[in-house]
Amino acid sequence: MPMKYKASAEGKAVKPPAIESPGNNSFLGDVLTTDAPKETQLSSGFYRQDKGEALVYHYTYDETKIILEVEGEFFISDETGYKVSAKPGDVFIFNKGTTVTFESTGTALGFFTGLRPPM
Numbered sequence: 001m002p003m004k005y006k007a008s009a010e011g012k013a014v015k016p017p018a019i020e021s022p023g024n025n026s027f028l029g030d031v032l033t034t035d036a037p038k039e040t041q042l043s044s045g046f047y048r049q050d051k052g053e054a055l056v057y058h059y060t061y062d063e064t065k066i067i068l069e070v071e072g073e074f075f076i077s078d079e080t081g082y083k084v085s086a087k088p089g090d091v092f093i094f095n096k097g098t099t100v101t102f103e104s105t106g107t108a109l110g111f112f113t114g115l116r117p118p119m
Helices: none
Strands: 026-033 043-050 055-058 063-071 076-079 083-086 091-094 099-104 107-114
Touching: 043 099, 083 091
Parallel strands: none
Antiparallel strands: 026 043, 043 107, 055 099, 063 091, 063 107, 076 083, 076 099
């Protein structure tokens, strides 16, 4: 089976598409998705959180996220009250059923892989 390749993934140069969020300052774009059956597909891409209202997101799938860039401060917290000031190089796993809050005083960029079909 051949590998998939995407040259110069657009996440750093261009904002991913806006996602529905309170302050319209959250962006997410899938770059690649596996050809597996829908229930076992992996999708990966870029997530960006700009300054403004926090995004509260409830995960209906498992996901890993690597923080690539942070300008200002980027906070990630869960429903238990656990809160992290995320920095470039930090890696997170969000299990299905977790509710996470993303908030930034500037701009944060991450790369994700989620166990879900493309959005």
